[in-house]
Amino acid sequence: MKISELARRAGVTTKAVRYYESLELITPERLSNGYRNYTEDDVRLVREIRTLQRLGIPVERTRPFLECLAAGRPYADDCPASLASYREAIDELTERIEALTARRATLIGNLNAAAHRGSGVGSPEETGRGSGEYLTLPADLPVPEDDGAADQLPGAKVPPIVLRNTADKAIRLDALGPRRAVIYIYPLTGRPGTDLPEGWNSIPGARGCTPETCGFRDHFQDLLEAGAGRVFGLSSQDTDYQNEVVERLRLPFDMLSDPALSLADGLGLPTFEADGRRLFKRLTLIVRDGAVEHAFYPIFPPNEHAQQVLTWLREHPL
Template sequence: MRAGELARVAEVTVRALRYYEKVGLVVPVRLPNGYRDYDPVAVRQVREIRELTSLGLSVEETRPFVECLASGHGSGDECPASLAAYRHAIDELSVRIVRLTQRRDALAGHLRAAAERSIPKGVQPFSAGYGLDGRPVRCDPPIPSDDGTADRLAGVRLPNVTLPASDGSTVALTALGAGRTVLYVYPLTGRPGVDLPEGWDTIPGARGCTAEACGFRDHHEELVGAGAARVYGLSSQPGHYQREVVDRLRLPFTMLADPEFAVRDALRLPTFPAGGLTLYRRLTMIVSRGVIEHVFYPVYPPAQHAFEVLDWLRTHPESTE
């Protein structure tokens, strides 16, 4: 096989092929007329180099894989040296990720410090942080009012609804188990780089879902110590979204997905429209023996709500009767 044909079949340039030959990865046979002739296995070798370099390996780091194919193996990563090369590349990436994360956090700290220096004394930025332009978010969202829609929930038994959970299991609300359950319902958790619904900051009680989740995370051990047998977060976001939130925020509890609003329909929970979506209003239920014992509604500010629940649990020990 001539160089031009090999380059075309393997989808590389002739120049790249010449380089692979120069460093000894692909070695042709010289014909009497001086032309290079490549063995058919060279197609697989060149494709292996192309694929591995697209994953970030250097050309030299592909050598064990190329040699593995040259020795007659069906795949370039069937040899011990190839597996070792994988591990080495992964280890190097892990070190780079740690260093990049440290650099990012240091830069973020400088950004926050610089942004705070630009705020006049006596003016505090909203706890959500800073916008994409590096400026602190200064406007507090409107406070939600109590519209009375949750007044009838205390004493109501949870419905026979089963929801998918972020850990891959399902949770039946009628079989939560012994002890108290803290079930906090919220609109949606934003993702970095993904726009929230239009007008989000102007909707009373909409903002602050990530801060609320982090509050329950940071006070989780204390909540358990105060009598909460389990904590669940619930929103209408799908299961894969909930799993991402648990991983990203390192939540020690499970999130439930209710995209069909089964709980809303059974309990007539309050919702609101935003950006073409229907979302749950923020509320928290304390459940005991399958019955809603207490309801927090409206919830404000979200970042302090976990402590509010903790204080209630401590001052209202569960009856043993």
């Protein structure tokens, strides 16, 4: 067969085939007219090279596997030299993972330090004039009851909803990946100079969004180390409002804005009315592979909730 047919059947380019020939990984016969003639064996060899490349083994180091096939073995890794190549590739990958893990830990440490720098909790000068009232909880807050409104959530598929975050990126909630995403959902955060809805403190589970958020900020690094891939706060407040919260509280994670409460409608999340507005009830979702793995509801006290999530992650490692 011609080189173009070989490339098509093996799923590579003709340029790649010529490169393999230059390394003498494949050696097609020459016809009397000078043209190369490729065989089914060459197709098998090129496919094997492509498979090994996908595993991270460089083309130049696939020779032991190809020689194993050429020796008549049914599998390219039936030979001792192939196994040695596996071990070598694994050792190199382990070194890379360890280096990346160390780099990630340093970045998380830097992010955590930057998030806490100058962010003394309760200080009007550091968190915004008048904001101290939002960082403390009254002693007589009513405790929310478990009304069963979240019982259906574990195992539920997350709908393909796209929300904007405070980094101005579109986040698709059902495509957050195989790592656990912590999404804590809250009614609204108070802001200096902005009145809370009338009777806010008397609504079970309403008060405490800012202390809850500060808890996730303070435990952010611990949550990542416990297996959380991402952390998001989510409310119906618009992105501009949430950006102010991110800056004032120096949050190391992004917030998601869902002004239409589309996630509440898509998953059947509990909501309530205040000042003529429909708001999320406070709950937290652990999302993995497009499904709800666990739901925290009801949540009380909100200022201790991040620690509750951290405890759960540590007790349920993947």
